[in-house]
Amino acid sequence: MRIILPKLSPSLLAISAALLVTAQIGAGGSVPSQIPQALLSPFTPLPSSFQADARPALVELGRMLYYDPRLSRDRTISCNSCHALDQYGVDHQPVSTGVGGQHGDRNSPTVYNAAPQVAQFWDGRARDLEDQATAPILNPIEMAMPSDHVVVDVLRAIPAYVEAFQRAFPGSPDPVSFPNVAKALGAFERGLVTPSRWDDFLRGEASALTDAEKAGFLKFVTLGCSKCHEGTLIGGTSFRKLGVYKKFPDSRDIGRFKITHNADDKMFFKVPTLRNIAMTAPYLHNGTIATLEQTVVTMGKYQLDKKLKDEDVALIIAWLKSLTGNIPADYIRQPALP
Numbered sequence: 001m002r003i004i005l006p007k008l009s010p011s012l013l014a015i016s017a018a019l020l021v022t023a024q025i026g027a028g029g030s031v032p033s034q035i036p037q038a039l040l041s042p043f044t045p046l047p048s049s050f051q052a053d054a055r056p057a058l059v060e061l062g063r064m065l066y067y068d069p070r071l072s073r074d075r076t077i078s079c080n081s082c083h084a085l086d087q088y089g090v091d092h093q094p095v096s097t098g099v100g101g102q103h104g105d106r107n108s109p110t111v112y113n114a115a116p117q118v119a120q121f122w123d124g125r126a127r128d129l130e131d132q133a134t135a136p137i138l139n140p141i142e143m144a145m146p147s148d149h150v151v152v153d154v155l156r157a158i159p160a161y162v163e164a165f166q167r168a169f170p171g172s173p174d175p176v177s178f179p180n181v182a183k184a185l186g187a188f189e190r191g192l193v194t195p196s197r198w199d200d201f202l203r204g205e206a207s208a209l210t211d212a213e214k215a216g217f218l219k220f221v222t223l224g225c226s227k228c229h230e231g232t233l234i235g236g237t238s239f240r241k242l243g244v245y246k247k248f249p250d251s252r253d254i255g256r257f258k259i260t261h262n263a264d265d266k267m268f269f270k271v272p273t274l275r276n277i278a279m280t281a282p283y284l285h286n287g288t289i290a291t292l293e294q295t296v297v298t299m300g301k302y303q304l305d306k307k308l309k310d311e312d313v314a315l316i317i318a319w320l321k322s323l324t325g326n327i328p329a330d331y332i333r334q335p336a337l338p
Contacts, residue, residue: 054191058184093107095108114236130186152177194325215315215319236271242303243302243303
């Protein structure tokens with residue numbers, strides 16, 4: 001007798017394929033060299049750049065501004081101070097230190113692979129890199145410049161900067177301007193891309209991942225982590241509530257509600273990209289979790305309502321480490337400042 005199975009939706013097919021492969025692994029079988037395409041379809045490899053405008057003069061100006069502490073009130077803090085490019089774009093502090101030793105209340109997210117995210121900052125208050133880039137310069141507890149006019153005055157007082165702005169914005173009647181500072185920083189940051197072995201795997205190189213890493217990806221999908229973390233960045237595309245199944249123990253920071261004043265946005269934060277996650281501790285919006293292991297356990301408890309097994313955590317972390325990319329050493333070289 002022939003059995004006719006019901007037609008499954010793409011999502012159910014993906015889940016079915018994942019469960020089948022996971023069952024094979026659990027029964028002592030080997031991980032297939034090719035993971036079912038239905039599971040990989042929500043993920044795409046990184047492009048070589050997110051550049052909207054790759055003019056060398058504009059990018060070079062942005063590189064100088066990124067490293068220049070003279071954009072802070074006491075000339076001690078640069079963009080790179082809190083987003084160190086040789087440290088995967090973070091400073092490894094729970095919260096960063098600004099002018100005068102002041103501290104904010106949120107962890108500094110990585111600037112790598114940030115350009116295509118749904119918005120910038122944990123609460124999404126900046127629509128894009130250009131909107132985000134100059135906000136810390138004027139933030140009173142970060143770089144603390146008193147106004148955009150003061151920033152422009154500082155730059156106009158440095159002849160080599162005036163020339164650099166003229167090269168970056170040829171034909172502009174007023175090249176040294178605060179909006180142009182944002183454009184230059186954004187142009188530089190759009191080139192901060194870190195391709196990894198995961199991208200090689202997505203492009204068809206099956207041997208780019210180990211069996212343990214492939215098994216970790218399958219665990220990641222079947223447990224439900226990919227409901228929030230998917231796409232090219234494996235995150236960064238949505239805002240989700242922290243504490244879906246249980247109230248998150250630290251709810252002093254109520255997330256997007258501070259911006260939208262919409263009660264439905266309480267405890268909603270931007271889902272972070274998981275690229276380079278093994279290199280960007282500490283974790284969460286407030287930097288309160290020191291290790292990746294504890295972060296995975298915590299997400300299982302509060303976001304998935306699951307107590308993850310130690311072996312599952314280990315497999316997931318094995319895969320997460322495959323997302324560690326290559327820092328573009330030449331691109332992030334520290335320039336000679338004017």
